[in-house]
Amino acid sequence: MSTAGRRLGSTVFALAAAIALLSNCSAKVAGTASPLGQLDPGSAGGMPVTTGASGPRPGVPDARLPVANTDNGEMDRLAVNTIADVDDYWADQLPTVFGRKFVPVAKLTSYDSDGANLKVCAGHENTAGFINAFYCDVDNSVSWDRGELLPTLVQNFGPLAVTMVLAHEMGHAIQTQLGPLSGVNNATPSIVLEQQADCYAGSFMRSVAEGKAKHFQMSTGDGLNKVLATTFFVRDQPGHSFTGQGAHGNAFDRVFAFQTGFTDGPQRCARIDVNEINSRITETAFRNGEDAGQNGNVAITVANLQTVAKALNDVFRPTTPPKLVTALAKCADAKTTSPTAYCPATDTVSMDVAKLKEIGTPTRKGGGIGDFAAFGEVASRYVLSVQKAAGLPLDDADTGLRTACLVGHWGAAMTTQTDHLSLSAGDLDEAVAELLTSTSLIAADVDGKPAASGFARVEAFRIGFLQGASTCTEQFGN
Ligand SMILES: [Zn+2]
Numbered sequence: 331m332s333t334a335g336r337r338l339g340s341t342v343f344a345l346a347a348a349i350a351l352l353s354n355c356s357a358k359v360a361g362t363a364s365p366l367g368q369l370d371p372g373s374a375g376g377m378p379v380t381t382g383a384s385g386p387r388p389g390v391p392d393a394r395l396p397v398a399n400t401d402n403g404e405m406d407r408l409a410v411n412t413i414a415d416v417d418d419y420w421a422d423q424l425p426t427v428f429g430r431k432f433v434p435v436a437k438l439t440s441y442d443s444d445g446a447n448l449k450v451c452a453g454h455e456n457t458a459g460f461i462n463a464f465y466c467d468v469d470n471s472v473s474w475d476r477g478e479l480l481p482t483l484v485q486n487f488g489p490l491a492v493t494m495v496l497a498h499e500m501g502h503a504i505q506t507q508l509g510p511l512s513g514v515n516n517a518t519p520s521i522v523l524e525q526q527a528d529c530y531a532g533s534f535m536r537s538v539a540e541g542k543a544k545h546f547q548m549s550t551g552d553g554l555n556k557v558l559a560t561t562f563f564v565r566d567q568p569g570h571s572f573t574g575q576g577a578h579g580n581a582f583d584r585v586f587a588f589q590t591g592f593t594d595g596p597q598r599c600a601r602i603d604v605n606e607i608n609s610r611i612t613e614t615a616f617r618n619g620e621d622a623g624q625n626g627n628v629a630i631t632v633a634n635l636q637t638v639a640k641a642l643n644d645v646f647r648p649t650t651p652p653k654l655v656t657a658l659a660k661c662a663d664a665k666t667t668s669p670t671a672y673c674p675a676t677d678t679v680s681m682d683v684a685k686l687k688e689i690g691t692p693t694r695k696g697g698g699i700g701d702f703a704a705f706g707e708v709a710s711r712y713v714l715s716v717q718k719a720a721g722l723p724l725d726d727a728d729t730g731l732r733t734a735c736l737v738g739h740w741g742a743a744m745t746t747q748t749d750h751l752s753l754s755a756g757d758l759d760e761a762v763a764e765l766l767t768s769t770s771l772i773a774a775d776v777d778g779k780p781a782a783s784g785f786a787r788v789e790a791f792r793i794g795f796l797q798g799a800s801t802c803t804e805q806f807g808n
Pocket residue numbers: 498499502523524527
């Protein structure tokens with residue numbers, strides 16, 4: 331987030347902002363997912379949440395596809411098994427859905443970005459230092475970096491992160507084969523091509539979740555959560571605008587495209603176009619030099635947490651705001667959750683500031699996520715007070731998703747620069763990343779029990795962001 335450049339203390343300004351918010355509440359945004367009332371905390375895109383193994387299926391013989399420059403190692407096996415399963419998927423789907431015969435890509439190349447340079451993509455790309463995986467339409471090929479990219483994905487998100495990334499690249503091959511059928515031509519902006527590819531990857535990953543892939547399996551609980559969280563790693567760096575050259579999207583937008591493919595299938599992916607993108611894409615540049623200088627993150631301090639509380643008061647305007655204390659407090663009628671807790675008996679949000687600082691401070695080693703991850707945690711406990719005041723239950727099956735939805739609404743309100751805090755590039759991605767962790771409270775009830783489906787947690791947050799608080803409290807779960 332960024333602190334406001336201008337500090338306008340006048341109540342007229344605050345009121346104007348509040349009115350603007352109210353009028354936004356009912357705005358329907360094209361391309362939003364299912365209405366919140368249809369979201370089920372125990373389901374991911376219509377599939378029940380499952381636990382269990384995710385990754386390569388044990389005991390299945392490896393696929394055999396020719397790969398240029400392969401070292402026949404573990405990463406290339408993972409890549410080849412993925413391409414083989416993706417090929418099977420499209421060999422089935424392309425005729426069924428689009429009436430077209432699928433043609434596998436002409437060439438697969440493995441390289442080590444730390445190793446000797448190769449010229450790939452008909453001589454257009456050099457592989458030295460190129461930590462990437464890509465489809466090349468000049469020679470209809472897919473190439474991947476087995477040296478850095480693939481091992482890093484596996485290390486951080488598990489083997490299915492590689493599957494997801496290569497399914498995305500194959501999505502570009504599908505796009506090229508479909509041509510006008512997916513509305514694509516030489517003038518199509520990069521963000522449309524990338525959103526379609528993410529969507530095709532999502533539709534393929536559903537077939538993995540449904541047990542239809544030969545070499546891979548995925549639970550719709552932790553397995554799918556890790557795949558969704560991969561979008562945080564492969565997102566554009568914060569501050570990149572979606573109109574920029576080569577834009578792939580921020581994590582918030584990329585996860586939407588993936589979820590759309592997972593839920594609605596490839597036909598829906600082919601319909602993603604410029605109009606849809608313009609109506610829902612959130613990826614923006616930084617607000618100003620100061621915002622860019624701090625990379626969209628403010629320090630997690632007591633003072634800034636108090637500012638967050640003020641910003642929450644401005645948005646939800648409670649008759650009596652909950653008390654805020656900067657040490658975790660015991661509670662008579664709810665668990666003391668960490669890193670922050672809400673106590674209904676005393677209407678208090680208590681916080682472990684050191685722990686919040688850990689979550690909210692990004693480090694090179696990838697320890698913390700970013701300021702909105704920490705502030706979102708605090709906001710989630712604050713909105714329990716809002717729900718209590720509205721007479722809503724704080725520990726029923728829908729509390730988690732309703733909470734995430736209200737935090738999303740607060741995030742949207744912060745895009746209108748207030749006199750306290752404003753949303754920065756990167757904040758929504760931090761929310762997505764935090765929501766998908768197993769310990770996050772953003773979609774949890776008063777006792778810290780999260781909605782089982784990470785997929786639904788992200789959807790609920792997005793619905794709150796796009797459609798506003800009334801959707802969260804009136805339509806959801808009633
Ligand atoms: Zn791409």
